[in-house]
Amino acid sequence: MSEETAHKTRSDMIVCENVDKWFGDFQALKGVTATIAEQEVVVVLGPSGSGKSTWIRCINRLEAHQKGTIVVDGVELTNDLRNIEKIRSEVGMVFQQFNLFPHLTVLDNVTLAPKWVRKMPKTEAENKAKDLLEMVGIPEQAAKYPGQLSGGQQQRVAIARALAMEPRIMLFDEPTSALDPEMIKEVLDVMRDLALGGMTMMVVTHEMGFAKEVADRVIFMESGEIVEEGTPEHFFTNPTEDRTKLFLSQIL
Amino acid sequence: MNEPTTIKIEKRPEEPSRTPREWIRKNLFSNIPNTILTLIFGAISIYAIRALLGFILSGERRWGAVATNMRLLMAQGYPADQFVRVWFTLGCLMALSGLSLAAWRASGRLSVKKISIWTMNLGGGLAIFAVLAPISWASRLGWIIAGMLFVLVGLSMWFGLRDSEKRLSGSVPTVWFTYGILGVLVLSLWTVPYGHYAFVDGELIAETGRTVAMSTKLPFTVMWLILVGSYLIGTQVRDWIPSGKAKGVLVGLWFLSPFILNWIVLRDPDFDYAHIASTDIPLALMFAIGGGLALYLLSKPDLGEIGRIVAIGFLIFAVFNWVAAFFGWYPMLQKVRISFVLLALAALIAPNFAADKRTRLRFAASWIGLIAVSHWLITAINSPSTLKLQGPTYLGGFSLTLFVAVLTLLLSFPLGVLLALGRTSSMPIARVLSTAYIESIRGVPLITILFFFSNILPLFLPEGMEIAELAAIVTGYTLFSAAYLAENVRGGLQSVMRGQYEAADAIGLTTSQRTGFIVIPQALRVSIPPLVGQAIGVFKETSLVAIVGAFDLLRIAAYVVPAQTEFLGVKREGLLLISVIYFIVAFSMSKYSQKLEERVGLGER
Numbered sequence: 135m136s137e138e139t140a141h142k143t144r145s146d147m148i149v150c151e152n153v154d155k156w157f158g159d160f161q162a163l164k165g166v167t168a169t170i171a172e173q174e175v176v177v178v179l180g181p182s183g184s185g186k187s188t189w190i191r192c193i194n195r196l197e198a199h200q201k202g203t204i205v206v207d208g209v210e211l212t213n214d215l216r217n218i219e220k221i222r223s224e225v226g227m228v229f230q231q232f233n234l235f236p237h238l239t240v241l242d243n244v245t246l247a248p249k250w251v252r253k254m255p256k257t258e259a260e261n262k263a264k265d266l267l268e269m270v271g272i273p274e275q276a277a278k279y280p281g282q283l284s285g286g287q288q289q290r291v292a293i294a295r296a297l298a299m300e301p302r303i304m305l306f307d308e309p310t311s312a313l314d315p316e317m318i319k320e321v322l323d324v325m326r327d328l329a330l331g332g333m334t335m336m337v338v339t340h341e342m343g344f345a346k347e348v349a350d351r352v353i354f355m356e357s358g359e360i361v362e363e364g365t366p367e368h369f370f371t372n373p374t375e376d377r378t379k380l381f382l383s384q385i386l
Numbered sequence: 387m388n389e390p391t392t393i394k395i396e397k398r399p400e401e402p403s404r405t406p407r408e409w410i411r412k413n414l415f416s417n418i419p420n421t422i423l424t425l426i427f428g429a430i431s432i433y434a435i436r437a438l439l440g441f442i443l444s445g446e447r448r449w450g451a452v453a454t455n456m457r458l459l460m461a462q463g464y465p466a467d468q469f470v471r472v473w474f475t476l477g478c479l480m481a482l483s484g485l486s487l488a489a490w491r492a493s494g495r496l497s498v499k500k501i502s503i504w505t506m507n508l509g510g511g512l513a514i515f516a517v518l519a520p521i522s523w524a525s526r527l528g529w530i531i532a533g534m535l536f537v538l539v540g541l542s543m544w545f546g547l548r549d550s551e552k553r554l555s556g557s558v559p560t561v562w563f564t565y566g567i568l569g570v571l572v573l574s575l576w577t578v579p580y581g582h583y584a585f586v587d588g589e590l591i592a593e594t595g596r597t598v599a600m601s602t603k604l605p606f607t608v609m610w611l612i613l614v615g616s617y618l619i620g621t622q623v624r625d626w627i628p629s630g631k632a633k634g635v636l637v638g639l640w641f642l643s644p645f646i647l648n649w650i651v652l653r654d655p656d657f658d659y660a661h662i663a664s665t666d667i668p669l670a671l672m673f674a675i676g677g678g679l680a681l682y683l684l685s686k687p688d689l690g691e692i693g694r695i696v697a698i699g700f701l702i703f704a705v706f707n708w709v710a711a712f713f714g715w716y717p718m719l720q721k722v723r724i725s726f727v728l729l730a731l732a733a734l735i736a737p738n739f740a741a742d743k744r745t746r747l748r749f750a751a752s753w754i755g756l757i758a759v760s761h762w763l764i765t766a767i768n769s770p771s772t773l774k775l776q777g778p779t780y781l782g783g784f785s786l787t788l789f790v791a792v793l794t795l796l797l798s799f800p801l802g803v804l805l806a807l808g809r810t811s812s813m814p815i816a817r818v819l820s821t822a823y824i825e826s827i828r829g830v831p832l833i834t835i836l837f838f839f840s841n842i843l844p845l846f847l848p849e850g851m852e853i854a855e856l857a858a859i860v861t862g863y864t865l866f867s868a869a870y871l872a873e874n875v876r877g878g879l880q881s882v883m884r885g886q887y888e889a890a891d892a893i894g895l896t897t898s899q900r901t902g903f904i905v906i907p908q909a910l911r912v913s914i915p916p917l918v919g920q921a922i923g924v925f926k927e928t929s930l931v932a933i934v935g936a937f938d939l940l941r942i943a944a945y946v947v948p949a950q951t952e953f954l955g956v957k958r959e960g961l962l963l964i965s966v967i968y969f970i971v972a973f974s975m976s977k978y979s980q981k982l983e984e985r986v987g988l989g990e991r
Binding site: 148196214219222223225226227231233234235236237246247250251253255284292295296299300 | 526687690736740741882884885886888889890891892893894895896899903904907908911986
């Protein structure tokens with residue numbers, strides 16, 4: 135009985151089954167199967183070229199998978215445009231290179247999607263945007279252009295922009311890899327707050343400290359496959375697979 | 387212990403100012419090759435200036451041909467008794483300019499230092515002119531004294547206005563400086579007789595004693611007053627009006643002005659009011675109400691796919707009407723065909739306005755406005771003119787050049803952007819069609835296209851469909867220029883990073899929103915330099931329309947003026963003058979593009 139209520143409150147947000155993906159003849163994903171529950175924070179680790187970014191980009195269909203099924207919040211990702219639009223407005227994404235719109239002010243970057251996708255009135259969208267900028271700690275930069283901000287500030291704007299759509303899931307694709315060391319912390323702090331607030335998150339990162347502290351689960355990928363997954367304690371202290379041990383010995 | 391460290395802010399040291407002698411030594415005579423280059427180019431430029439001045443001031447030149455025919459060069463064939471229309475047009479443009487300068491808060495300032503340097507340069511230039519020009523010693527002395535006076539004024543500015551630290555730091559608003567220069571020019575009309583002309587029985591003949599200055603000094607003074615007055619009014623009221631709205635209205639007026647001023651004011655349509663009441667007004671009402679209702683329904687938020695299907699149905703119907711017109715299957719007013727195309731395009735963008743009732747109502751209201759303006763314009767264009775014309779058109783000379791250039795640029799811009807999008811789109815049909823269009827147009831010389839449109843196209847048209855000479859030329863030129871424009875825009879489109887597309891997708895924008903809000907603004911920003919280059923090209927190459935028989939600036943200077951009995955064979959003066967006119971316009975466009983690049987912060991943001 136109690137198990138069933140638990141199941142209801144924490145339903146599955148992302149379900150991937152045997153996902154295969156090729157770039158030309160190169161197979162980037164090989165039978166990736168994983169389930170991510172509501173409010174869960176999952177960190178995906180792996181050497182470069184292991185397919186972790188490709189996987190996360192498949193989840194909001196920036197890349198199309200060729201085999202297997204991906205179901206996000208009950209909607210299956212197919213070529214149907216309406217499904218894709220629906221999922222994209224519920225899944226926020228933060229990129230390694232920020233990808234802010236350089237010709238719009240910070241405020242316009244954040245309000246664009248709520249105004250035009252959610253059809254939110256202008257003043258409401260702006261108030262919300264100001265709240266979000268307050269949350270990520272840069273309320274005073276609203277009138278500036280992205281090029282006038284530091285990397286860390288830009289990435290926080292990018293997070294605010296994604297949050298403005300009130301997503302149920304946030305995807306982070308190496309959000310700190312393009313940042314100078316002293317700016318990494320300010321971005322990770324925002325992400326930590328978000329995780330504590332109960333957001334479902336999937337994070338590709340090389341920040342082991344973040345993984346240890348915040349993640350509910352760590353997934354280790356190599357050569358397009360999931361090699362090992364488990365809680366951070368298990369993963370960092372007692373990995374079972376040789377490939378995981380090798381990876382950890384190289385980075386720690 | 388913890389002494390607060392005081393940060394000493396040091397002023398950046400002043401660059402040591404070089405004396406003119408040091409500057410010359412460093413830049414012109416630094417080593418032997420540099421010295422040789424300086425000497426060679428100095429000799430060449432002295433020779434060139436001498437030759438040019440010799441040409442201009444030679445006793446054989448008859449500048450009277452240009453001065454007398456100034457009106458012909460500017461507005462050939464426009465009835466003299468209706469000239470107030472031309473002045474009204476200019477006045478409207480002046481008022482718009484003044485208001486725009488105020489609304490956009492033109493805040494540029496010219497430093498006194500710059501003005502002083504310009505004044506000194508002008509004086510120096512006059513002195514050089516006096517030395518090199520083939521004129522008598524007496525007048526040479528006069529020019530040198532005038533030059534020295536300018537140098538003196540510049541020097542006294544330089545030394546008289548320095549502050550205590552011996553720096554020249556004052557400045558004046560650029561707007562007022564420009565108004566001052568223009569004012570001096572207008573004032574000179576009252577004193578200097580620039581030209582001579584007279585009309586006898588509607589024909590232009592030369593006559594000494596009366597001057598163009600005399601006939602235009604009053605209107606030009608009024609123009610100046612309108613420019614300055616509207617600026618002053620604008621600066622007074624701009625704090626009372628929301629600036630965004632004021633700017634929006636002004637931009638709209640600027641876009642409408644070529645159409646309204648040309649077809650309503652200059653051409654003065656002779657409306658057939660019975661026909662208007664029986665046909666035009668009912669038609670406009672039908673489209674306004676029916677279309678508005680359809681668009682209001684199509685922008686319903688939860689409509690989904692049906693909306694798109696209906697819109698595409700509209701589009702197919704609209705295109706089919708044109709095909710039917712071409713083969714003469716069924717008669718239909720051109721106005722109705724155009725309105726259906728507009729309705730189809732509006733229906734396609736309707737989902738972007740699917741929101742609360744207010745947005746949808748505003749969308750429908752914009753449609754009604756569009757119908758009102760377009761139907762009014764089409765009716766005006768289709769009505770005959772009340773002007774008694776001497777030539778084939780009421781436009782000629784510089785006014786025709788401007789008309790063709792402005793209309794071509796306005797019309798080819800959206801077409802070019804659409805073609806560029808088509809060529810880079812993922813839809814195979816759009817890609818193939820745009821590529822085929824662009825490549826085939828680019829493979830044909832402009833003159834061929836102009837000939838095709840002015841001579842051959844009328845033969846292909848179905849019965850009952852006519853195309854006026856000028857319309858044919860503008861159509862052909864627009865189609866030509868759009869192909870080149872598309873390639874420039876495509877360059878910009880390719881410079882937009884893939885990450886921008888991904889970010890737009892990731893926040894849920896639709897393809898058309900992504901294109902309109904993210905891709906095109908960035909692409910256009912990058913393509914400003916080539917686009918302005920092309921705009922300059924379009925302006926200059928309007929001179930080719932002379933070949934298909936239009937009386938543009940070039941044709942009047944090269945063929946009309948030299949054919950007058952008074953000035954038989956006098957060609958060079960006119961050609962030199964129109965080169966200067968072309969140069970001034972092209973150079974201002976180029977300068978403006980530099981300003982524009984600075985303002986959008988190309989390469990910074």
